[in-house]
Amino acid sequence: MAPKVLISDKLSPAAVQIFKDRGIDVDFQPDVGKDKDKLAEIIGNYDGLAIRSATRATEKIIAAATKLKVIGRAGIGTDNIDKDAASKKGIIVMNTPFGNMITTAEHAIAMMFAVARQIPEASASTHAGKWEKSKFMGVELTGKTLGVIGAGNIGGIVCDRARGLKMKVVAYDPFLGEEKAKKMGVEKVELDALLTRADFITLHVPFTDQTANILSADAIAKMKPGVRIINCARGGLVDEEALADALKSGHVAGAAFDVFSQEPATQNPLFNLPNVVCTPHLGAATSEAQENVALQVAEQMSDYLLTGAVSNALNMPSVTAEEAIVMGPWLKLSGHLGAFIGQMTDEPIKAINILYDGSVAEMNLSALNCGVVAGIMKKANPDVNMVSAPVIAQERGISISTTNQSKSGVFDGYIKVTVVTDKRERSVAGTVFSDGKPRFIQIKGIQIDAEVGAHMLYTTNEDVPGIIGTLGQTMGENGVNIANFTLGRAVAQGEAIALLYVDDQVPAPVIKKLEATGMFTQVKPLMFDVA
Numbered sequence: 001m002a003p004k005v006l007i008s009d010k011l012s013p014a015a016v017q018i019f020k021d022r023g024i025d026v027d028f029q030p031d032v033g034k035d036k037d038k039l040a041e042i043i044g045n046y047d048g049l050a051i052r053s054a055t056r057a058t059e060k061i062i063a064a065a066t067k068l069k070v071i072g073r074a075g076i077g078t079d080n081i082d083k084d085a086a087s088k089k090g091i092i093v094m095n096t097p098f099g100n101m102i103t104t105a106e107h108a109i110a111m112m113f114a115v116a117r118q119i120p121e122a123s124a125s126t127h128a129g130k131w132e133k134s135k136f137m138g139v140e141l142t143g144k145t146l147g148v149i150g151a152g153n154i155g156g157i158v159c160d161r162a163r164g165l166k167m168k169v170v171a172y173d174p175f176l177g178e179e180k181a182k183k184m185g186v187e188k189v190e191l192d193a194l195l196t197r198a199d200f201i202t203l204h205v206p207f208t209d210q211t212a213n214i215l216s217a218d219a220i221a222k223m224k225p226g227v228r229i230i231n232c233a234r235g236g237l238v239d240e241e242a243l244a245d246a247l248k249s250g251h252v253a254g255a256a257f258d259v260f261s262q263e264p265a266t267q268n269p270l271f272n273l274p275n276v277v278c279t280p281h282l283g284a285a286t287s288e289a290q291e292n293v294a295l296q297v298a299e300q301m302s303d304y305l306l307t308g309a310v311s312n313a314l315n316m317p318s319v320t321a322e323e324a325i326v327m328g329p330w331l332k333l334s335g336h337l338g339a340f341i342g343q344m345t346d347e348p349i350k351a352i353n354i355l356y357d358g359s360v361a362e363m364n365l366s367a368l369n370c371g372v373v374a375g376i377m378k379k380a381n382p383d384v385n386m387v388s389a390p391v392i393a394q395e396r397g398i399s400i401s402t403t404n405q406s407k408s409g410v411f412d413g414y415i416k417v418t419v420v421t422d423k424r425e426r427s428v429a430g431t432v433f434s435d436g437k438p439r440f441i442q443i444k445g446i447q448i449d450a451e452v453g454a455h456m457l458y459t460t461n462e463d464v465p466g467i468i469g470t471l472g473q474t475m476g477e478n479g480v481n482i483a484n485f486t487l488g489r490a491v492a493q494g495e496a497i498a499l500l501y502v503d504d505q506v507p508a509p510v511i512k513k514l515e516a517t518g519m520f521t522q523v524k525p526l527m528f529d530v531a
Contacts, residue, residue, distance in 0.1 A: 003305040005048035008033035008055045015294035022302040040064045048301050059085040072297040087315045094312050097388045099293035100284035105157035107283045108232040111256035114277045142166045147198030151176045155204030159186050177348045180397025195222040207234040217242035232258040232283045244269035314385045333430050333438035334368045336452045337417045338375020340428050351399045351420040358413035361404035448488035453501040454530045460522040463489045463496040478510045
C-alpha cells in the first residue's frame with residue numbers, strides 16, 4: 001500500500017504533483033490545519049503531514065497520529081510543532097532551512113527603504129488627496145552605516161545587498177570570524193560599538209535566551225539619535241515598549257517591523273506611531289520562496305517515506321537504518337560534546353578539530369562530524385540541524401578538520417573535540433560505555449568520568465579545600481538540588497574541575513553568588529538534550 005500524506009496548509013500545486021509523481025497517496029486539504037478538532041480526527045489515517053505555519057502539530061495532534069512517520073515543515077521555523085512529543089513517538093520532523101533566505105533578506109532591504117523615505121505614510125497621504133510634499137522628508141541610504149546583528153545566512157545576504165547600495169556595513173555576530181568578515185566586506189564589531197555607530201540597525205538572529213530583548217531599553221539609549229531599526233527576524237528581539245517611547249521622544253527616527261512579540265499582532269505599542277512601517281510577517285511571502293520550500297518538503301518527505309533517506313531532520317541524524325543501530329549512542333555523544341564546547345565558548349570559533357580513536361574511527365564520520373558541529377551551533381541557532389550546521393560553519397569561515405586513528409588508550413573508542421578561537425583552544429573528549437550511555441572522559445586535559453545530564457553546572461577552580469562545601473552550601477541555601485557530582489584535577493593544588501548534576505537549570509543569581517566567592521575561575525550552567 002502506498003504511503004499516505006496529508007497536506008493541511010496551502011502548499012504549491014507543484015508540491016502536490018511531486019507526491020503524486022513519486023507514488024505517494026496525497027490528500028490536499030489546505031484549510032484543515034486551522035481546525036484542530038478535525039485534524040485530530042483524521043490524522044490517524046496518514047503516514048506523513050506536510051504543513052506551513054497555520055497547522056499546529058500539538059501534543060494532542062501527535063498523540064492521535066497513530067501511523068504518522070514524518071512531519072514536513074515548508075519553511076524554517078518549527079515553533080508550531082511539538083518536537084519533543086514527535087521525538088518520543090518516533091516521528092521525524094523536517095524543515096527546509098534554505099528556501100526563503102533571499103526573500104527574507106530582500107524584505108528587510110525593502111523595509112529599510114520604506115522607513116528611510118516614509119513611503120507607506122506618503123502613499124496613504126497621497127491616496128487621501130493630499131499633496132504633502134514637504135512633510136515626508138527622507139534620508140539617503142548611500143554613505144550611511146548599517147549595523148547588522150547576526151551575519152549568518154540571511155544577515156549575510158543583507159550585508160551583500162547593503163554594500164551594493166554603497167552603505168558601510170558593521171556586523172555583530174559572536175560566531176563571525178575576522179577573516180570571514182573581511183571576505184564579506186564588513187567590519188566586525190562588538191554590540192555596543194554597533195549601537196553607537198549605526199544609522200540603521202537590522203536584526204537577523206533567532207530568538208533564544210541570549211537574544212531575547214537584545215535591543216533593550218538600555219541598548220536603545222546607547223544608539224545615536226536619529227537611528228532607524230528594522231526587524232524581519234523574530235518577535236521578542238526588541239523591547240517594543242521601550243522602542244515606542246524612543247520613537248515618541250524622537251531619539252529613534254523610525255522603525256520597520258515584520259515580526260512582533262505576540263502574533264497575530266492585533267495590538268502593539270508600535271502601531272499607529274508616525275514613521276513606523278508594519279507588515280504581517282511577510283518575510284517569506286513571495287511566490288518564489290513559497291514554491292521553493294513547498295517543492296523541497298515534498299521531495300524530502302517522499303524520499304523518507306519511499307526509501308528511508310533522511311534530510312534536513314531536526315530530531316534525527318541523516319544516516320541509514322543499518323548505521324543507526326551501531327551509531328546511535330555515538331551520534332548522541334557527538335552532539336553532547338559539541339553542545340558542551342558550544343555552551344562554553346563565547347568568542348568566534350575559527351576551527352573545529354575532531355579526533356576519532358579506535359572503533360568509532362570506522363563509522364560514518366561525516367554524520368558524526370555533523371552531530372558535533374550541530375551541537376556547537378545550537379547555542380547561537382536552536383533551529384540548526386545536522387544538515388544545515390556544516391553549511392553555516394562554512395559560511396562563517398569555520399574550518400573543520402577530522403583525524404582518525406587506531407586504538408591508542410584504554411577505551412575501545414573515543415571522540416575528542418577541540419575548538420580554536422583567537423584567544424584559546426578548548427577541548428573535551430567522550431566515549432560510549434557498554435551500557436550505551438555517552439560519557440565525558442576528559443575536559444581541558446583533565447581526566448574525568450561523567451555521565452551526561454539534562455542540567456549540569458560546570459566549575460573550574462584552584463584545587464584547595466572548601467570547594468565542595470561552598471558549592472553544596474550555596475546550592476542548598478538557594479533551593480538548587482544536587483543529584484550527583486563528579487570531580488577531576490590534573491595534579492594536587494593545580495587546576496580542578498567539577499560537574500554537578502542538578503534537577504533544573506541553575507538560576508543566574510545563584511551563578512553570581514558562586515562567582516562572588518572568588519573561589520571559582522569559571523562557573524557555567526549547561527543544558528543537554530538527553531531524551
